[in-house]
Amino acid sequence: MDAFIKQIAPNLYSYRTRFWSSLSATGEMFFKAGAIAFVLGLLFGIMLVVFRKGGIRQNMIIYQITNFVINVFRSIPFVILLIFLIPLTRSIVGTAIGVKGAIIPLVFGCVPFYTRQVEVALSSINEGKIEAARSMGSSTFGIIFRVYLHEAVPELIRVTTVTAISLIGLTTMAGAVGAGGIGSFAINYGQNQNHQDIVDACVLILLIIVFIMQSLGNLLSRRATNRGLITIKH
Amino acid sequence: MIEIKNMNKTFHLKTGDVRALEDVSVSIADGTIYGVIGYSGAGKSTLVRCINLLEVPDSGSLKIGSNEEITMKDGIAMQGGKPMGEKQLNSLRRGIGMIFQHFNLLDRSTVFDNVAYPLKFTGMKKNQIAARVRELLELVGLSDKINVYPSQLSGGQKQRVAIARALANNPAVLLSDEATSALDPEATEAILALLKDLNRKLGLTIVLITHEMAVIKSICQRVAVMENGRVVEEGEVYDVFADPKTSIAARFVASASPLSRIDKVLQEDSQFTGSHGKLVKLTFRKDCAGEPLITMAARKFNINFNVVLANVEILQGASLGGMIGLLEGTPENISAAIDYLTENHVITEEIADGRLH
Ligand SMILES: Nc1ncnc2c1ncn2[C@@H]1O[C@H](COP(=O)(O)OP(=O)(O)OP(=O)(O)O)[C@@H](O)[C@H]1O
Ligand SMILES: [Mg+2]
Numbered sequence: 001m002d003a004f005i006k007q008i009a010p011n012l013y014s015y016r017t018r019f020w021s022s023l024s025a026t027g028e029m030f031f032k033a034g035a036i037a038f039v040l041g042l043l044f045g046i047m048l049v050v051f052r053k054g055g056i057r058q059n060m061i062i063y064q065i066t067n068f069v070i071n072v073f074r075s076i077p078f079v080i081l082l083i084f085l086i087p088l089t090r091s092i093v094g095t096a097i098g099v100k101g102a103i104i105p106l107v108f109g110c111v112p113f114y115t116r117q118v119e120v121a122l123s124s125i126n127e128g129k130i131e132a133a134r135s136m137g138s139s140t141f142g143i144i145f146r147v148y149l150h151e152a153v154p155e156l157i158r159v160t161t162v163t164a165i166s167l168i169g170l171t172t173m174a175g176a177v178g179a180g181g182i183g184s185f186a187i188n189y190g191q192n193q194n195h196q197d198i199v200d201a202c203v204l205i206l207l208i209i210v211f212i213m214q215s216l217g218n219l220l221s222r223r224a225t226n227r228g229l230i231t232i233k234h
Numbered sequence: 235m236i237e238i239k240n241m242n243k244t245f246h247l248k249t250g251d252v253r254a255l256e257d258v259s260v261s262i263a264d265g266t267i268y269g270v271i272g273y274s275g276a277g278k279s280t281l282v283r284c285i286n287l288l289e290v291p292d293s294g295s296l297k298i299g300s301n302e303e304i305t306m307k308d309g310i311a312m313q314g315g316k317p318m319g320e321k322q323l324n325s326l327r328r329g330i331g332m333i334f335q336h337f338n339l340l341d342r343s344t345v346f347d348n349v350a351y352p353l354k355f356t357g358m359k360k361n362q363i364a365a366r367v368r369e370l371l372e373l374v375g376l377s378d379k380i381n382v383y384p385s386q387l388s389g390g391q392k393q394r395v396a397i398a399r400a401l402a403n404n405p406a407v408l409l410s411d412e413a414t415s416a417l418d419p420e421a422t423e424a425i426l427a428l429l430k431d432l433n434r435k436l437g438l439t440i441v442l443i444t445h446e447m448a449v450i451k452s453i454c455q456r457v458a459v460m461e462n463g464r465v466v467e468e469g470e471v472y473d474v475f476a477d478p479k480t481s482i483a484a485r486f487v488a489s490a491s492p493l494s495r496i497d498k499v500l501q502e503d504s505q506f507t508g509s510h511g512k513l514v515k516l517t518f519r520k521d522c523a524g525e526p527l528i529t530m531a532a533r534k535f536n537i538n539f540n541v542v543l544a545n546v547e548i549l550q551g552a553s554l555g556g557m558i559g560l561l562e563g564t565p566e567n568i569s570a571a572i573d574y575l576t577e578n579h580v581i582t583e584e585i586a587d588g589r590l591h
Contacts, residue, residue, distance in 0.1 A: 136327065136351065
């Protein structure tokens with residue numbers, strides 16, 4: 001195996017430790033930013049659905065503010081957002097470069113998109129189910145967790161997959177402006193040094209990651225939906 | 235007793251205001267099956283949603299059983315002089331079950347979990363919940379489907395699950411919003427029989443919305459007819475059927491009466507609309523059934539009574555007879571015969587223009 005790679009991708013082979021550390025930096029950015037974005041996106045998505053007009057706790061002020069902020073950050077292109085957030089990032093984590101400096105802009109880039117996706121997923125729940133839960137005297141939190149989130153699981157898995165894939169894209173973009181990871185590896189060691197095999201390897205590994213994510217997402221979403229075909233023992 | 239007094243509810247839409255309830259007052263006695271009928275948009279759903287305060291009326295008052303009266307002020311529900319909080323509203327709602335046209339079950343939960351939904355977080359232990367769920371499923375006749383998902387059930391079975399769920403917290407009242415409208419006739423009949431059974435067994439008060447008079451006829455004791463946000467007619471189902479006072483009630487009654495076929499008969503056969511006699515509709519209430527009134531009238535006034543259509547139905551265990559006949563004889567005798575029948579409590583109605591109503 002070693003010899004084979006050495007033969008077909010000699011430059012990749014000589015930078016293999018850097019390749020692996022870049023990959024793990026990408027992983028770190030992805031998981032840290034992803035975890036924060038997951039929680040915030042769910043939170044804001046739920047807020048939009050709960051506080052909207054006709055929602056279970058209609059509150060137009062909270063709704064409008066959340067909606068406005070989400071819209072503003074969604075319309076800023078990510079590369080501009082990266083630069084724009086440098087002072088904020090520096091004041092919070094002390095640096096604006098490297099993996100550490102990338103997490104905040106990644107969260108800002110990802111949350112608005114994910115929030116919208118969550119909002120759509122939750123809105124797909126039939127109003128009748130909400131009405132039934134309300135008629136049973138279910139509390140607001142009861143309805144959020146036991147109707148909205150519970151019934152939307154397959155949809156939520158689907159939109160989380162889509163968001164995760166787009167977050168991979170964002171991490172490589174962040175890499176291009178100094179965050180490290182597979183993106184900056186492809187630019188600095190591949191493109192800039194004219195090592196095509198390194199660029200190819202980066203493309204390949206990203207394709208594999210995206211493919212695995214998509215397949216996993218599809219599988220989980222399908223298993224969560226297909227409740228009609230399995231019976232569970234109590 | 236559910237007492238609704240002077241309820242008003244207006245929806246403000248961009249296209250204008252919709253008065254969904256206009257000064258509605260209704261009392262529903264404990265243990266009755268109370269029907270609410272009306273065409274689409276009449277305000278039926280709004281009325282029942284105002285009973286469990288899913289919708290808060292703009293004004294009016296509501297008293298349910300021994301609970302303290304709730305009065306509405308500017309769209310806020312007040313109890314004991316204070317606005318009701320989320321907790322109070324939820325506890326009120328737990329005492330009132332509700333079922334819907336489209337069942338509204340949780341698709342990703344089993345029958346067990348659907349029925350257990352309202353029991354969780356009520357302080358019940360797991361095994362108590364399981365026992366209660368089994369009991370409820372037995373009550374609705376679905377014990378064998380406990381671990382199945384709703385997608386594997388028929389419409390009628392889904393509605394049974396919904397009924398079990400609605401009854402989980404032992405409510406005294408069940409609100410049914412078009413609960414049989416999405417079911418085929420057989421399942422409709424079975425669900426209505428189940429509701430009647432629950433009404434008898436548990437003393438459950440049922441408020442049942444429908445746009446089908448046949449449903450009212452089969453299980454309701456009293457009925458309110460709604461039109462444009464108002465209750466335009468209200469009374470015992472038997473009385474409304476025997477003698478509807480408003481044209482809309484008459485239309486609903488006709489929709490569930492075989493005698494309404496007269497319209498068709500008249501269209502196809504012009505002999506009845508000729509000038510030989512008078513076409514009349516006679517309704518025999520329970521207090522005049524049994525006497526040969528027609529024969530007596532025919533003898534007494536020397537007229538012929540030619541039966542066109544006749545029908546007897548049993549409503550609330552009492553018979554209600556209906557007959558459409560052609561009276562032939564001199565005009566004086568015919569009107570004397572009609573007077574005679576009216577004196578003997580037969581409700582008579584001339585079909586002058588060849589239409590029942
Ligand atoms: N939440 C709402 N917002 C705005 N308008 C509403 C709302 N709910 C009901 N309405 C309006 O109030 C009127 C009465 O509606 P309601 O649903 O009570 O009628 P209904 O008798 O139940 O009719 P259907 O047989 O079609 O269910 C209708 O004109 C309806 O459009
Ligand atoms: Mg309705």
